[in-house]
Amino acid sequence: MVSPATVSRLINGSAQVSRETERAVRQAMQELGYVPSRLAQSFARGSSRTVLFLVDGESESMQNNSFLMTIVLGLNDVLADADYSIRIMSGHQTVEGIRKNAMQWSTEAWRRREFDGIVLSNPTTNDPLIEAVIERKIPAVVIGRYSRVAGVVQVDVDNVGGTRLATQSLTALGHRRIAFLGPPEVLTVTSDRRQGYLEALARMGIKPLNAWILETDGVDLEVFSFEAARRTVEKALTTPLDWTALVAFNDEMALGAMRALSEAGLKVPEDVSVVGFDDLPYARMVTPSLSTVHQDIQQLGQHAGRALLALLRGQATADLTIQTVSLVNRETTATPPTSAETVDFSS
Amino acid sequence: MVSPATVSRLINGSAQVSRETERAVRQAMQELGYVPSRLAQSFARGSSRTVLFLVDGESESMQNNSFLMTIVLGLNDVLADADYSIRIMSGHQTVEGIRKNAMQWSTEAWRRREFDGIVLSNPTTNDPLIEAVIERKIPAVVIGRYSRVAGVVQVDVDNVGGTRLATQSLTALGHRRIAFLGPPEVLTVTSDRRQGYLEALARMGIKPLNAWILETDGVDLEVFSFEAARRTVEKALTTPLDWTALVAFNDEMALGAMRALSEAGLKVPEDVSVVGFDDLPYARMVTPSLSTVHQDIQQLGQHAGRALLALLRGQATADLTIQTVSLVNRETTATPPTSAETVDFSS
DNA sequence: CTGAAAGCGCTAACAG
DNA sequence: CTGTTAGCGCTTTCAG
Numbered sequence: 241m242v243s244p245a246t247v248s249r250l251i252n253g254s255a256q257v258s259r260e261t262e263r264a265v266r267q268a269m270q271e272l273g274y275v276p277s278r279l280a281q282s283f284a285r286g287s288s289r290t291v292l293f294l295v296d297g298e299s300e301s302m303q304n305n306s307f308l309m310t311i312v313l314g315l316n317d318v319l320a321d322a323d324y325s326i327r328i329m330s331g332h333q334t335v336e337g338i339r340k341n342a343m344q345w346s347t348e349a350w351r352r353r354e355f356d357g358i359v360l361s362n363p364t365t366n367d368p369l370i371e372a373v374i375e376r377k378i379p380a381v382v383i384g385r386y387s388r389v390a391g392v393v394q395v396d397v398d399n400v401g402g403t404r405l406a407t408q409s410l411t412a413l414g415h416r417r418i419a420f421l422g423p424p425e426v427l428t429v430t431s432d433r434r435q436g437y438l439e440a441l442a443r444m445g446i447k448p449l450n451a452w453i454l455e456t457d458g459v460d461l462e463v464f465s466f467e468a469a470r471r472t473v474e475k476a477l478t479t480p481l482d483w484t485a486l487v488a489f490n491d492e493m494a495l496g497a498m499r500a501l502s503e504a505g506l507k508v509p510e511d512v513s514v515v516g517f518d519d520l521p522y523a524r525m526v527t528p529s530l531s532t533v534h535q536d537i538q539q540l541g542q543h544a545g546r547a548l549l550a551l552l553r554g555q556a557t558a559d560l561t562i563q564t565v566s567l568v569n570r571e572t573t574a575t576p577p578t579s580a581e582t583v584d585f586s587s
Numbered sequence: 588m589v590s591p592a593t594v595s596r597l598i599n600g601s602a603q604v605s606r607e608t609e610r611a612v613r614q615a616m617q618e619l620g621y622v623p624s625r626l627a628q629s630f631a632r633g634s635s636r637t638v639l640f641l642v643d644g645e646s647e648s649m650q651n652n653s654f655l656m657t658i659v660l661g662l663n664d665v666l667a668d669a670d671y672s673i674r675i676m677s678g679h680q681t682v683e684g685i686r687k688n689a690m691q692w693s694t695e696a697w698r699r700r701e702f703d704g705i706v707l708s709n710p711t712t713n714d715p716l717i718e719a720v721i722e723r724k725i726p727a728v729v730i731g732r733y734s735r736v737a738g739v740v741q742v743d744v745d746n747v748g749g750t751r752l753a754t755q756s757l758t759a760l761g762h763r764r765i766a767f768l769g770p771p772e773v774l775t776v777t778s779d780r781r782q783g784y785l786e787a788l789a790r791m792g793i794k795p796l797n798a799w800i801l802e803t804d805g806v807d808l809e810v811f812s813f814e815a816a817r818r819t820v821e822k823a824l825t826t827p828l829d830w831t832a833l834v835a836f837n838d839e840m841a842l843g844a845m846r847a848l849s850e851a852g853l854k855v856p857e858d859v860s861v862v863g864f865d866d867l868p869y870a871r872m873v874t875p876s877l878s879t880v881h882q883d884i885q886q887l888g889q890h891a892g893r894a895l896l897a898l899l900r901g902q903a904t905a906d907l908t909i910q911t912v913s914l915v916n917r918e919t920t921a922t923p924p925t926s927a928e929t930v931d932f933s934s
Numbered sequence: 935c936t937g938a939a940a941g942c943g944c945t946a947a948c949a950g
Numbered sequence: 951c952t953g954t955t956a957g958c959g960c961t962t963t964c965a966g
Contacts, residue, residue, distance in 0.1 A: 243936070243938075244937095244960075245936075245939095245960095245962080246937075248961055248962085249935095252961085255935080255936090256935060258936085261935085261936080275698075277958090277959055277960070278699060278701050279633065279635060279700065279960090280959035282960090283626045283627055283942060283959080283961095284960040284962085286961095305657045305660070306652045306656065309642075309652035309655045309659070316676075320676075325674055325675075326675045327672055327674050327675075328640075328663065328674075328675055329667075330659075330660055330667075349625070352622065352624045492869075492872065495869070495872040498874065499872070520869070522867070522869040525839065525843070525846070526869070526873050526874075527842075527845065527873075589952075590952065590954075591943080591944075591945090592944095592945075593951085593952060593953075595945055596952085599945085601946090604951070608952080624943055627942070627943035627944040627945090628943080628944060628945080629944090630942085630943080630944070630945095631944040631945045631958060632946090632958085
């Protein structure tokens with residue numbers, strides 16, 4: 241016969257319990273099929289062992305959803321082991337008010353400890369929600385860099401390294417006149433990927449022409465789209481082609497470029513090589529299959545989970561975890577057309 | 588001055604409160620910034636206003652993840668309004684033990700009312716977990732038909748109608764010799780989609796040749812894959828082509844078919860037309876863009892959410908909700924090659 | 935190392 | 951319609 245207090249201590253490991261009683265209690269638990277009530281535990285200790293995954297209301301693309309769920313799965317891989325569960329919150333319905341609602345809601349919920357930590361995915365710069373989270377010192381990790389100096393721990397893939405790799409794979413094939421297709425530099429990721437391209441070029445002593453930087457336009461997320469990419473490349477093709485390869489911001493935009501290219505009668509990779517970024521599932525299924533930068537999203541989620549766990553346990557964590565990426569060579573990259581190789585590319 | 592009980596009654600609408608005290612209490616709540624504690628509420632009433640979304644451990648494809656998150660978002664659209672939140676549970680890490688763990692865990696959790704309802708996505712036939720859920724009378728809805736007679740409420744897209752539509756779009760273009768590419772009939776969805784194809788043919792008085800049914804092989808989920816589709820069509824092309832169009836089980840398999848076709852020197856849609864199913868985001872981004880059957884996954888999630896809500900409130904619900912799909916005509920479908928039109932297709 | 939006691943903040947009879 | 955009275959099943963001092 242032991243007191244509930246002892247059982248509690250045993251279950252939570254919150255204090256020493258003698259070898260003997262431990263055995264007895266465990267056996268009794270086994271026999272009675274006793275399982276502690278989460279509801280009561282949460283209530284009594286004033287915290288719920290729950291992590292909030294906040295889904296932005298804006299990004300409704302299935303594209304993104306794939307990433308999000310993969311991240312959740314990665315998070316769960318590590319959080320489940322630590323007995324945390326994941327609660328999803330989204331403001332899908334109120335695209336307008338989401339951020340405000342989420343902010344208000346989350347601070348209240350936080351006060352009540354309805355969740356112990358939070359993970360935000362791909363926030364935009366100067367996100368008021370993140371600022372609120374930082375200010376309230378809510379354990380949080382953001383996936384996809386928020387800002388280089390923010391007071392949150394961040395987890396991201398190596399975007400700079402990725403496009404550098406992509407560009408280098410092209411120069412290795414003999415390309416010297418390489419274009420970059422991407423959105424304006426509105427986010428960290430946006431600048432990073434462009435920077436990687438520039439770095440690779442610089443290492444080869446290549447000075448990029450202005451005309452090589454193909455920048456999409458549009459409102460909000462539109463700049464990341466297939467259509468924007470297509471339009472941009474289409475427009476670029478109205479003047480004589482002065483590059484033999486293209487590094488695209490992501491796979492979707494790579495496909496947009498390929499569409500414009502093929503409509504202009506240009507063949508990939510014979511006339512121009514294309515490299516994407518993300519390695520979405522269909523990258524290997526399109527024809528020609530897309531050479532691209534691969535990132536392990538689930539692992540990214542795991543990293544985020546581990547970081548959050550450390551935070552929750554009050555342990556030290558790196559402020560920024562950068563996950564390496566790799567290049568997958570498929571069919572959209574090849575040596576440059578022979579005619580182009582001999583062309584003078586100084587401007 | 589009122590008693591806590593009155594406040595509780597007001598908040599939950601569990602009993603009448605006079606107009607006057609209501610006003611007073613609301614104002615006080617406002618001033619004090621009072622928000623009821625979910626933790627305490629859940630504990631006291633022995634239920635948590637939480638819905639469990641169970642993610643299968645097997646399907647690790649990003650493909651599927653996109654669907655899953657979209658469903659979650661749809662669920663959340665309706666559940667959030669009813670003040671339910673969504674908890675995600677997956678057994679990703681223990682591919683082996685997932686079902687068992689999930690089963691054991693969920694029954695315990697259910698006993699403690701850690702969740703009030705559950706939604707399962709795309710279960711396989713004779714899923715022990717579902718059986719357990721049914722047996723314990725846990726409010727549940729399954730997305731993607733489980734079985735025609737199971738004692739759970741189910742929500743699904745109109746798979747039969749989808750492939751029927753796809754096939755009809757082909758006959759309308761003049762095609763008469765139409766193949767179907769799909770996995771063996773291992774699941775409801777698998778039989779349904781094949782059936783729609785057969786129905787459309789029957790309505791036109793066309794008797795399909797055996798050779799028109801292209802069935803993939805492989806273990807488990809492999810039969811749904813790009814590779815399996817590619818292999819199967821590749822093999823089919825070793826004999827003279829006796830069809831001018833192909834209905835694929837899904838977009839991924841359609842792409843697999845297109846790849847095999849193009850490798851055999853056949854042009855889509857000039858030589859053969861192809862229709863997919865799902866309308867994945869990239870369907871419109873590939874070249875040629877894929878004609879396919881569109882389904883609104885988020886809406887599917889909303890349907891599921893509404894159904895579950897009804898269950899939770901003890902209201903009546905349809906046992907089966909079938910959501911209509913639509914055909915999206917893009918570039919992979921065209922009139923059959925003229926030579927083929929005049930060919931005799933009786934066997 | 936273990937028991938006793940108090941209470942987390944609500945809800946749910948039960949009276950009035 | 952509203953107040954009173956008990957807990958819900960844990961965790962957590964505080965003693966011993």
